[in-house]
Amino acid sequence: MPILPRMTALNKYIINKMNGDIRRRNEGQFVAERQLAELFILILNKIINIFKWV
DSSP, rough: OOOOHHHHHHHHHHHHHHHHHHHHHHHHHHHHHHHHHHHHHHHHHHHHHHHHHH
C-alpha cells in the first residue's frame, strides 16, 4: 500500500515540473516578442525622425 501514495506524489511532481517548464517557455516567448516590438518601435522612430529632417 505505501507504494501508491509515493507514485502519485511522483506523478504530481512530474506534472508540476512539466507545467512549470511550459509556463517558463511561454514567459520567455512573451519577453522575446516584447523585445522585438520595442526594437520595431525604435526603428520606426528612427525612420520618422529621418523623414522629419527631409
